[in-house]
Amino acid sequence: MGEGQKWKQGGRSSIAVTQITELKTKLDSTERILSTLEKERPPSQTASDRPQEPQNGKEKEKESLNEELHELKKENKLLKETNALVNRKKEHYECEIKRLNKVQIYEEDFKRERSDRERLNQEKEELQQINQISQSQLNKLKSKIKAFQMEKEKLEKQFQQMSFPTSNCGLGSPLRDLCRPTGPGAVQDLQKHPPDYQWYAPDQLPPDVQHKANGFSSEKKVNQ
Incomplete structure (x- = not known):
């Protein structure tokens, strides 16, 4: 609404x-x-009680x-x-x-x-x-x-x-030498801190290792 x-x-x-x-x-x-x-209002009057003279004004x-x-x-x-x-x-x-x-x-x-x-x-x-x-x-x-x-x-x-198997440590003796510790203190140091080797294909070796491998191959050709 x-x-x-x-x-x-x-x-x-x-x-x-x-x-x-x-x-x-x-x-x-x-x-x-x-x-x-x-x-x-006056009470009603009988004819005998009414006055003889007419009262026109009052009537x-x-x-x-x-x-x-x-x-x-x-x-x-x-x-x-x-x-x-x-x-x-x-x-x-x-x-x-x-x-x-x-x-x-x-x-x-x-x-x-x-x-x-x-x-x-x-x-x-x-x-x-x-x-x-x-x-x-x-x-x-x-x-x-x-x-x-x-x-x-x-x-x-x-x-x-x-990846290569961990039992094979490299390509030829120079690479195997890299896997062996050198010197009397190196064995103990190797036992305390074993190297973290990452294995690569021949064309993916680290630069220093690949350089040594190439040098070894050149010496072998000269000796032959």
């Missing part, structure tokens, strides 16, 4: 209350006048008072009927106002419920979007992990193909 309807119903109720108050005031005033006229005044009293009684009756009608209208307006207030409460509850439902739907959509983004990022991360694992396996296979 809008504010205009509320003011309209409140205005009707106020008008009804004002009318009732005015009618009650008028009714009370009429009843007081009737009571006064009844007291001032006319009496008739006028009787007519006024009769009109006031009619007006009083009409006012009572009008008052009863206004009271019924007042009760009707009060019931209507109560009903409209309940309708307004129901309407406000419905609007509040609809607003909450729309808010929850919006939050649900936002959570679904966040879930989709998280799922997409998770799938990308899984793909990267899988690619890293495949690259790791590939590198391990290449390393295994390039």
Whole structure:
């Protein structure tokens, strides 16, 4: 129910209350006048009690008072009927106002419920979007992990193909000499700090070892 309807119903109720108050005031005033006229009205006289001389002025005044009293009684009756009608209208307006207030409460509850439902739907959509983004990022991360694992396996296979057995220490005697410790203190030092050998293919030897290997090969050719 809008504010205009509320003011309209409140205005009707106020008008009804004002009318009732005015009618009650008028009714009370009429009843007081009737009571006064009844007291001032002379008692009925018999023909024998009436004076012989006519009193035209008093008779006319009496008739006028009787007519006024009769009109006031009619007006009083009409006012009572009008008052009863206004009271019924007042009760009707009060019931209507109560009903409209309940309708307004129901309407406000419905609007509040609809607003909450729309808010929850919006939050649900936002959570679904966040879930989709998280799922997409998770799938990308899984793909990267899988690619890293495949690259790791590939590198391990290449390393295994390039490595030599640890029992074979080199190519020819000069390389074997490189694997043996020299001097009496070198044995103890080797026991404390064993060398960390990395084995290479002939074309992938360290530069110093490859140089010695090339020198050994040249000397062998000269001796031949």
